[in-house]
Every structure is written in C-alpha cells, then in structure tokens.
C-alpha cells in the first residue's frame with residue numbers, strides 16, 4: 001500500500017524552499033496553468049517531481065500513463081520499504097531518469113519562492129486576523145519581482161534575491177536579528193546604542209581575560225624567581241641537584 005500524506009499536501013504553507021525535494025505544487029501552480037502540470041506530479045508526495053524518475057517495471061507495463069517520482073522521494077521510499085516498488089510492491093523496482101519530464105519541468109516559469117511564502121503568510125494573516133502586523137508591513141515594503149525558470153531559482157535565492165535573510169554585523173557579539181538588504185543600514189542606525197553596549201560588554205570580557213593572563217604571567221614570574229632563589233641556595237650550599 002502507498003502511504004500518501006494527503007492531509008499534509010493540503011496545508012497552506014510552502015513545503016520546500018530548499019529545492020532539494022519535490023517542488024511545492026501551490027508555488028508552481030501560481031504561475032502555470034494546471035493543464036501543464038497534470039502529468040508532472042510525484043506519485044509519492046503529490047508535488048511537482050524534482051529530478052523526475054520514471055518507473056518502468058515489466059510487472060506493470062500495462063500502466064498507460066508514465067509514472068513519475070521525484071528522485072529524493074523514490075530513494076527515501078525504497079530505503080524505507082526494503083526496495084519494493086512503490087507501484088506493484090514487488091522486488092527489483094526498475095526506474096530510469098525521466099529526462100523529458102526533467103527538461104520540461106526545468107523550463108517552467110516560477111516566481112521567487114520567498115516572495116510566494118510571504119504572500120501566503122500575508123493571506124493567512126488576513127484570513128485569521130492575527131499575526132505579526134509589523135513584519136507584514138516590513139515585508140510589504142519590499143517585493144521580490146523575480147520570475148524565471150525553475151533551474152534559475154537556486155542562483156536567484158543565493159545571489160540576487162532582495163528577501164535573502166542576512167545576519168547582523170554584530171552577531172558574534174550577541175545581536176541575533178535577522179535582516180534583509182533593504183533594512184540592513186536602517187538596523188545599524190536604529191540599534192547603534194545596543195550594538196555599542198554589546199561591544200562594551202565584549203571589551204570588558206576581553207579586559208578580564210587580559211588581567212587573568214597577566215596575573216598568570218605574574219605567577220609564572222614569581223615561580224621562576226622562587227626557582228632561581230632555590231637554585232642559588234643549592235649552589236651556595238654546595239649541594240648537587242637531584243635528578244628525578
């Protein structure tokens with residue numbers, strides 16, 4: 001039997017921003033006609049197959065439509081089910097790269113998945129009349145206008161997207177705020193005092209360390225001079241050093 005998570009696929013959230021597993025169907029559908037996507041679903045997760053594999057076992061070659069499964073979903077399924085075929089539950093599941101589907105899917109036009117996630121959240125906020133309105137306003141100020149092929153999305157998210165989260169320069173001193181290009185400078189201005197305090201704290205920690213270090217140095221100096229004193233004593237009294 002197939003274990004399908006129908007309920008999960010119905011939830012209104014972006015399932016996969018990492019782009020490693022199958023592609024979120026709601027995201028892809030937002031810029032493509034359903035007709036185009038009909039035969040591109042992953043059999044297992046019901047999203048759009050990423051790195052599509054075609055199942056081609058002899059056991060069920062009478063199956064009329066091509067059966068696609070995303071590579072990650074298929075590997076996971078085979079792992080968890082002792083390599084039994086997800087369609088026929090028989091041994092020796094036979095599959096190949098679904099090259100035609102892959103080519104087609106990689107050409108699909110999509111919007112920025114971060115922007116799509118934000119749009120979803122805003123919709124949810126309006127529906128439930130709750131949620132953090134300040135972030136809502138913040139995010140509305142900035143809109144990622146990316147629209148391109150799926151294969152271009154990874155590069156977009158890494159290098160161009162204005163909604164890419166950034167770390168504050170003062171993170172190593174304790175500022176954990178997550179920022180974006182558009183409010184980075186503003187944050188530095190607004191949080192100037194907090195950042196100065198973080199730096200002052202850090203400086204006093206360093207000063208303590210220096211003091212500890214120096215007192216260690218002093219101790220070493222005292223020990224050294226004690227040793228010298230004792231060696232002098234030995235020398236003066238004509239005794240020979242004992243070897244250990």
Ligand SMILES: [Zn+2]
Pocket residue numbers: 022042043044045046047049050069070073
């Ligand atoms: Zn899948």
Ligand SMILES: [Zn+2]
Pocket residue numbers: 055057059060085086087088089090093094
């Ligand atoms: Zn099979």
Ligand SMILES: [Zn+2]
Pocket residue numbers: 112113114115144145146156157160161162163
């Ligand atoms: Zn973007």
Ligand SMILES: [Zn+2]
Pocket residue numbers: 168169170171175176177187191195
């Ligand atoms: Zn900061």
